[in-house]
Amino acid sequence: MNAVLAEQIGRADRPRCRVHRDAELRAWHDLLASIEGDEWQRRTVCEEWDVADIAGHLIGQAEDVNHLLSFPRRYAKAKRAYPGVPRIDAHMMVQADEHRGTPPAELRTTFDQVWARATERIATGPALMRRMSMTFNGVRMSLGYIHDILLARDLWTHRDDVCQALGRRFDAGPYAGELVAQVMYDVIDGPWWGDRPAVEVELTGPGGGTYQLGRGTPVGRAAVGAVAYMRALSGRDDAPAVTGDPVAAEAVASCRMPF
DSSP: OOOBOHHHHOOOOHHHHHHHHHHHHHHHHHHHHHOOGGGGGOBOSSTTOBHHHHHHHHHHHHHHHHOTTHHHHHHHHHHHHSTTSOHHHHHHHHHHHHHTTOOHHHHHHHHHHHHHHHHHHHHHOOHHHHTOEEEETTEEEEHHHIIIIIHHHHHHHHHHHHHHHHTOOOOOOTTHHHHHHHHHHHHHHSSTTTTOOOEEEEEESTTOEEEEESSSSOOOEEEEEHHHHHHHHTTSOSSOOOEESHHHHHHHHHOOOOO
């Protein structure tokens, strides 16, 4: 199979991003409906968060879309509440904090309500606002990119976090290949690959495909599970099971990027 280059992927357009986001929201509705009892308190890979905290964080993401002052209020609060923590990470911690202790039935209802409104706002927001940008952890991103690409990615990855915490199989969904391709586009087209040599990587399983990372002639080929590699890139797993040529495997395993 020929390796895919950045220009062959391209950036998903706004309507396609809504398809991805809406599919994830349906999956989240079903997942939240299935969580019972002390499953809400199961610890997750996300540091101090349990399952309920992840739901609270995601509710906060939608609230920040829906209310103009929500993001700046939390962003300011984050600096006071979590000094020394990277600002955007502290912001997300505040999102979870503000919903901690919410009863499960209310979490489910609120999640559906705020995200129904948020996804519509994202899909219809004015172009001028979408071109606005902000810097997170030293990386400048447009609001359109954050809303279209990162929020669907966040929903997808956190759904895997919750499934892992609950010991359930993660259904990557019907658009896993497209979501993974957008991550790989960022790896290829952004600064994350750095000075690593060009390699080919085969992502196996749901969402899989073969990509060339880096420019020039590949020095080798590696393979890793697609979902597992998304976890590694996002910093959730520092020892992904990458196989293949040693130089290629090391390059693939060591790359990290903001999620």
